[in-house]
Amino acid sequence: MFLNTIQAAEGARKKAKRVGRGIGCTLGKTCGKGHKGQKARSGGFHKVGFEGGQMPLQRRLPKVGFISQSAKFSAEVRLSELDKLDADHVDINVLIQHNVVPVFTKKVKVIKSGDLNRALTLKGIQVTVGAKLAIESAGGKVEA
Numbered sequence: 001m002f003l004n005t006i007q008a009a010e011g012a013r014k015k016a017k018r019v020g021r022g023i024g025c026t027l028g029k030t031c032g033k034g035h036k037g038q039k040a041r042s043g044g045f046h047k048v049g050f051e052g053g054q055m056p057l058q059r060r061l062p063k064v065g066f067i068s069q070s071a072k073f074s075a076e077v078r079l080s081e082l083d084k085l086d087a088d089h090v091d092i093n094v095l096i097q098h099n100v101v102p103v104f105t106k107k108v109k110v111i112k113s114g115d116l117n118r119a120l121t122l123k124g125i126q127v128t129v130g131a132k133l134a135i136e137s138a139g140g141k142v143e144a
Helices: 079-084 092-097 129-137
Strands: 074-078 107-111 121-123 141-143
Touching (some): 074 079, 129 141
Parallel strands (some): 121 141
């Protein structure tokens, strides 16, 4: 292949529209732009979604979705993460000190994910039903 032999594929290059060439052509006189108005002028355009001053559709429709403000203050902890801790009594402060949950956490819930192989005492932490059974079967207990 040589650079002087490269050509565009058949039909890839179309001839430019020749507008304003008389009434015998569909693009004569007004060049397919109709009569007057912003879109008929040169440089006549508007931003996407503009409806001529009418309230645009994206502003007429309600916002969708909900972001919980309390979700950023709550965290989930797995049983496998509790198993790695070197403390026997676990509360929110212990989890914060060991970087298991963020500093600003107010509520923690333990979920049954992974294994717990030692006895732990949980205080002031919510626990799922499956996680509570796993903690109690390992010899630990959950206090309110």
